[in-house]
Amino acid sequence: MDPSMYLLDLVVFIGIFGIMSLSLNLEFGFTGLANFGKVVFFLIGAYSYALLSQAGFPFYLCLIIGALIAAVFGFLISLPALRLRTDYLAIVILTSGEIIRLIVKTEDWIAGGDWGTSVAPAIALPGASAHAGILVNIGLVYVCLFICFTISRLLTNSPYGRVMRAIREDEVAAEALGKDRAKYKAQILMLGSAMAGLAGGLYVQYLHYVLPGMFLPIVTFTVWIMVLLGGPANCWGALLGAALVEVFDRGANLAKDLLTLPTDASNLQYILFGVLILLVLLYRPQGLLKESAVKTRATERVRSLGGAVRNKED
Amino acid sequence: MAETLLRVENVCKHFGGIYAVDGVNMNIREGGIWGLVGPNGSGKSTLFNTILGLQHPNSGGIYFKGQRTNNMAPHQIYDLGVVNGFQIPRLFPSLTVLDNMLVAARGQQGDGFFNSLFLREKWQKQEELLTDEALDILELIELRKHIFSTAGELSGGQRKLLEIARALMAHPTLLLLDEPAAGINPVLGKKVFQKLQDLSCSGMTFFIVEHRLEILFEFASWIYVMDKGKTVAEGNPEDIVKEAAFYQAYLGKE
Numbered sequence: 409m410d411p412s413m414y415l416l417d418l419v420v421f422i423g424i425f426g427i428m429s430l431s432l433n434l435e436f437g438f439t440g441l442a443n444f445g446k447v448v449f450f451l452i453g454a455y456s457y458a459l460l461s462q463a464g465f466p467f468y469l470c471l472i473i474g475a476l477i478a479a480v481f482g483f484l485i486s487l488p489a490l491r492l493r494t495d496y497l498a499i500v501i502l503t504s505g506e507i508i509r510l511i512v513k514t515e516d517w518i519a520g521g522d523w524g525t526s527v528a529p530a531i532a533l534p535g536a537s538a539h540a541g542i543l544v545n546i547g548l549v550y551v552c553l554f555i556c557f558t559i560s561r562l563l564t565n566s567p568y569g570r571v572m573r574a575i576r577e578d579e580v581a582a583e584a585l586g587k588d589r590a591k592y593k594a595q596i597l598m599l600g601s602a603m604a605g606l607a608g609g610l611y612v613q614y615l616h617y618v619l620p621g622m623f624l625p626i627v628t629f630t631v632w633i634m635v636l637l638g639g640p641a642n643c644w645g646a647l648l649g650a651a652l653v654e655v656f657d658r659g660a661n662l663a664k665d666l667l668t669l670p671t672d673a674s675n676l677q678y679i680l681f682g683v684l685i686l687l688v689l690l691y692r693p694q695g696l697l698k699e700s701a702v703k704t705r706a707t708e709r710v711r712s713l714g715g716a717v718r719n720k721e722d
Numbered sequence: 723m724a725e726t727l728l729r730v731e732n733v734c735k736h737f738g739g740i741y742a743v744d745g746v747n748m749n750i751r752e753g754g755i756w757g758l759v760g761p762n763g764s765g766k767s768t769l770f771n772t773i774l775g776l777q778h779p780n781s782g783g784i785y786f787k788g789q790r791t792n793n794m795a796p797h798q799i800y801d802l803g804v805v806n807g808f809q810i811p812r813l814f815p816s817l818t819v820l821d822n823m824l825v826a827a828r829g830q831q832g833d834g835f836f837n838s839l840f841l842r843e844k845w846q847k848q849e850e851l852l853t854d855e856a857l858d859i860l861e862l863i864e865l866r867k868h869i870f871s872t873a874g875e876l877s878g879g880q881r882k883l884l885e886i887a888r889a890l891m892a893h894p895t896l897l898l899l900d901e902p903a904a905g906i907n908p909v910l911g912k913k914v915f916q917k918l919q920d921l922s923c924s925g926m927t928f929f930i931v932e933h934r935l936e937i938l939f940e941f942a943s944w945i946y947v948m949d950k951g952k953t954v955a956e957g958n959p960e961d962i963v964k965e966a967a968f969y970q971a972y973l974g975k976e
């Protein structure tokens with residue numbers, strides 16, 4: 409492949425997975441909701457996009473409705489989330505994701521079963537070059553990424569964001585201080601799922617096809633690595649993590665063609681991912697970027713009054 | 723006589739075979755500092771938990787301003803005006819002292835999903851007002867210079883103080899405090915009680931569990947004594963020390 413196409417393709421992937429990473433960061437990084445089923449919502453957005461676009465809806469409606477359907481599933485997941493401990497919740501979400509994937513895989517009538525189905529690109533430019541097509545995709549993906557990033561930043565730098573962190577730290581104390589934790593968890597899971605659904609739609613319209621094999625649990629773990637590497641509870645960290653993991657993934661992919669290894673080289677990137685996550689957890693458990701404090705006028709106010717001796721703000 | 727604020731009627735809370743709270747009756751009227759004492763494990767914290775909705779009683783009724791609160795969620799009980807400070811502080815360790823304070827503030831305009839996104843100008847103004855209030859309270863308990871420290875960096879006594887300060891940010895009608903003076907130096911402990919008394923003059927009501935009886939008895943206007951899940955005596959501090967049941971609770975029956 410033409411190297412410049414390879415790079416542009418990488419840029420698209422960073423954008424799409426940046427949205428995934430931002431959404432898990434809202435759920436896990438800020439609110440402490442360990443969502444081990446990110447791929448479910450990615451899948452729902454993807455299949456919604458495929459089916460809606462086949463039914464003749466314009467691409468923006470396919471994206472928006474796909475995100476909304478994913479949000480409804482996010483709400484449904486929030487119901488057990490209120491009753492179950494984090495570890496049990498993880499198992500529930502993980503398995504329900506596999507169930508949904510196996511349904512679309514075995515039920516041929518939904519979207520071609522195991523073979524999948526083709527998906528029309530969001531913005532078709534008849535006769536345009538491949539470069540032009542990919543540049544249009546970059547535009548579309550990064551507009552969506554920008555919207556998700558802005559919402560994340562506004563939400564987390566507000567009293568609402570303070571409550572998210574409080575729920576992460578001690579949900580019982582937050583509840584005793586008047587915060588309806590059920591409501592907050594449901595809202596965050598709905599928003600996070602909508603963002604993942606949006607990413608799913610963008611993904612399949614870019615690749616022009618959808619099939620169950622694209623939604624293996626490894627996708628969830630990849631997004632987790634992005635968040636843990638970049639730094640949980642930091643929106644820039646989520647983007648940094650997405651970029652690093654995608655670059656790393658490509659690098660490992662290229663390397664495996666050049667190396668001759670005694671083992672099956674196609675697993676190289678998974679092995680390296682495992683090593684990477686171990687290194688992060690051992691040497692930089694807080695991630696590359698540290699958690700950003702809640703930024704509202706409260707901190708400026710203290711400064712203007714000359715309140716603090718120590719100043720830990722960055 | 724002042725109006726009844728909190729009525730506890732025959733409340734029982736069992737944990738398997740342990741009768742932690744076993745038929746407690748109380749009547750707390752508006753204003754003043756009300757004390758609750760009793761030996762370790764007599765059920766004081768458990769009673770508080772049932773009042774706060776953190777645990778639901780097995781039987782009996784809890785009424786706040788005449789409204790039955792037995793099956794309400796803690797955040798609904800907060801909305802009614804009942805707030806607490808935990809015996810073992812439950813702060814948000816990686817949040818700053820300031821953020822710990824601001825989380826608790828009542829009536830925030832920016833803690834709703836859409837408001838936080840779209841009404842920024844409105845709640846930003848409120849943030850400034852709440853910050854001023856937080857600074858005043860932190861000044862009093864000598865934590866102002868730690869305002870940007872995280873709660874996890876505070877010492878044990880400082881955490882206890884922040885736990886109380888945070889509850890005050892919630893403008894409670896009734897504030898339950900579980901051993902507010904524990905682990906705090908006696909001078910500051912007394913100052914805190916003094917402040918609570920000032921606040922009680924302006925209409926706040928306090929219900930306080932405290933093992934440091936000398937401080938509690940100096941400020942409280944009414945004392946309940948619990949033993950083995952039951953209230954065994956009640957009265958004003960001068961009278962309660964003359965009650966045989968008060969001594970029996972601590973020393974056991976002869």
Ligand SMILES: Nc1ncnc2c1ncn2[C@@H]1O[C@H](COP(=O)(O)OP(=O)(O)OP(=O)(O)O)[C@@H](O)[C@H]1O
Nearest residue numbers: 737740742760761762763764765766767768769809
């Ligand atoms: N969640 C629980 N499960 C089982 N037993 C409990 C639970 N909570 C409290 N208990 C028991 O109930 C009894 C009363 O406990 P509680 O914490 O109310 O005592 P307390 O009066 O607050 O004591 P202290 O002065 O030491 O704080 C104790 O015997 C305790 O072991």
Ligand SMILES: [Mg+2]
Nearest residue numbers: 766767809900
């Ligand atoms: Mg106790």
